[in-house]
Amino acid sequence: MSSRVQTNLQKVLAAGHFAVTAEVGPPQGPNPEPVRAKAAILKGLADAYNVTDNQTAVVRMSSIAAAKILLDEGLEPVMQMTCRDRNRIAMQSDLLGASALGLKNVLALSGDHQKASGAGKLNGHPGAKNVYDVDSIQLLGIIKGLRDEARQQGGDAITEPAPFFIGAAWTPLGPPVEFRVPRLAKKIAAGADFVQTQAVFDLKAFAAQVKKAHEAGLTEKVAILAGIIVPRSAGMLTYMNKNVPGIEVPEALIARMKGAKDAKAEGMKVTVELIQAVRELPGVKGVHLQAIEAEELLAEVIPAAGLTPRPLV
Amino acid sequence: MIVAEWKPLPELLAGLKGYKNLLLVGCATCVAECAAGGEREVNTLAPTLHMALKNQGQDINIITRTLERACEPEFVEELAEIAPQVDAIMSLSCGIGMQLIAERFLDKPLLPGVNTTSLxxxxxxxxxxxxCRACGDCVLGETFGLCPVARCAKSLMNGPCGGTRKNGRCEVDENTDCIWYLIVERAKARGELESLNQVRQPKTWSNSAHGGPKRIVREDLRS
Structure with a gap:
């Protein structure tokens, strides 16, 4: 990890604290207030907050703008950047702009395909042309080049290094499972300082993959934050298990949620248990929490898991 | 082969409004192989268009021809005699053939009867x-003969994204294989899974469409 970058998230990890990140989805509109409202709910609960980049390929306020609004509210953002909508020229330009605005955590993703945008209730833009000039691993390398060499991908110098703390996503249980640890190694080699994983429900399978990464020495080189989605119902778990690639939900967990009298309370309990369980795994340095448009749940579950107050570093 | 697909009939009919004599041209090469624009398709489409237009009160005379190869000038020349008799030409050849026909018969409107979609x-x-996507920078030697540019929805060069389904299919289409899943399978079968661990740097796209309209010059063949 680069010592030049000093984001709060990096400092928390460097100090050996169990880190907490949470996710903030920007609104489908030009008004900053919904971002500020989420900020008010989430402030003080996490060390940094991911701002998604047109997730599910649906047009939303740009991650760069929403991240800046969070920053102004006193929350440290992790600006997500996908490879779907921008070529290497636009990406690097936006990265320099993000850095100028004080956005220092950036997370590189492939991005949801534009065909996904018409899959739900929205029209989306399934007829859009995607870019994929570079992939997420190549983007990591580009960000690292801006930071460590003060150089653009094409070789030209930039005026000074752009100090980023570089993040990536990891889907440990996605097929082909035997390539997921090597792919994590590629992300580290390309530049990742931290990774946030796809949501964990199958602890045994997740632990097995983390163990492999740990044994390969990868957990010394990268901070793994285990992804946790707060389950709200058995139906939600069944849906994710069936439809979201890389998410494995054990039948027993679905049955437990189904049998619960108060699904919301049970979901919170499950979340706390998951957090405590991943915390025990060697190599897991934190959690990345998502409540998907129900941020108020995080305000309950993060303290319930004993993760507040967040360390001041 | 170059693959083309039929345009929707309403689009074809709308384009034919006002014409009295049409030359419908097919090609016996790729578009015949993919059953979009060969002689058989020309012979099926001509009466279909005729009937549909008749139902709309438009009487059109359709002359049909199928060229051996619509992408070679000498074959396109076969239309020279018939072209003066029509007021428009509809082609079922790929976009290459269509442009050659349009270029040869500059005074005739050229109507595409198919959409050229893929290799x-x-x-x-x-x-x-x-x-294949004719990307101009072939990587098949490193991906076990499976193309991630044409066959990965995101043209990823360093392995599968998080969207591989449990059954090894792509998140974008449940009937399409995740090509990286297959690349990993082949690498494993060859005992060379580790060869995929190397980070592949950003590709050079400029030897294809992204370098501006392609112009290939072979000095040794220019007289």
Missing amino acids: AIREAPGLWTAR
Whole structure:
């Protein structure tokens, strides 16, 4: 990890604290207030907050703008950047702009395909042309080049290094499972300082993959934050298990949620248990929490898991 | 082969409004192989257009021809005699052939009868799947003969994204294989999984469409 970058998230990890990140989805509109409202709910609960980049390929306020609004509210953002909508020229330009605005955590993703945008209730833009000039691993390398060499991908110098703390996503249980640890190694080699994983429900399978990464020495080189989605119902778990690639939900967990009298309370309990369980795994340095448009749940579950107050570093 | 697909009939009919004499041209090469624009398709489409237009009160005379190869000037020349008799030409050839026809008969409106969509193979009867995107920087030697540019929805170069389904299919289409899943399978079978661990740097796209309209010059063949 680069010592030049000093984001709060990096400092928390460097100090050996169990880190907490949470996710903030920007609104489908030009008004900053919904971002500020989420900020008010989430402030003080996490060390940094991911701002998604047109997730599910649906047009939303740009991650760069929403991240800046969070920053102004006193929350440290992790600006997500996908490879779907921008070529290497636009990406690097936006990265320099993000850095100028004080956005220092950036997370590189492939991005949801534009065909996904018409899959739900929205029209989306399934007829859009995607870019994929570079992939997420190549983007990591580009960000690292801006930071460590003060150089653009094409070789030209930039005026000074752009100090980023570089993040990536990891889907440990996605097929082909035997390539997921090597792919994590590629992300580290390309530049990742931290990774946030796809949501964990199958602890045994997740632990097995983390163990492999740990044994390969990868957990010394990268901070793994285990992804946790707060389950709200058995139906939600069944849906994710069936439809979201890389998410494995054990039948027993679905049955437990189904049998619960108060699904919301049970979901919170499950979340706390998951957090405590991943915390025990060697190599897991934190959690990345998502409540998907129900941020108020995080305000309950993060303290319930004993993760507040967040360390001041 | 170059694969083309029929345009919707309403679009074809709308384009034919006002014409009295049409030359409908097919091509006996790729578009015949993919059953979109060969002689058989020309012979099916001509009466279909005729009937549909008649129902709309438009009487059109359709002359049909199928060229051996619509992408070679000498074959396109075969239309020289018939072209003066029509007021428009509809082509079922690929976009290459269409442009050659348009260029040869500058005074005739050229109507595309098909959409050219892909460089594909016939995988099974009635099923064609893309294999190449003419990217200009072939990586098949490193990906075990499976193209991630044409066959990954995101043209990823360093392995599968998080969207591989449990059954090894792509998140974008449940009937399409995740090509990286297959690349990993082949690498494993070859005992060379580690060869995929190397980070592949950003590709150079400029030897293809992204370098501006392609112009290939072979000095040794220029007289």
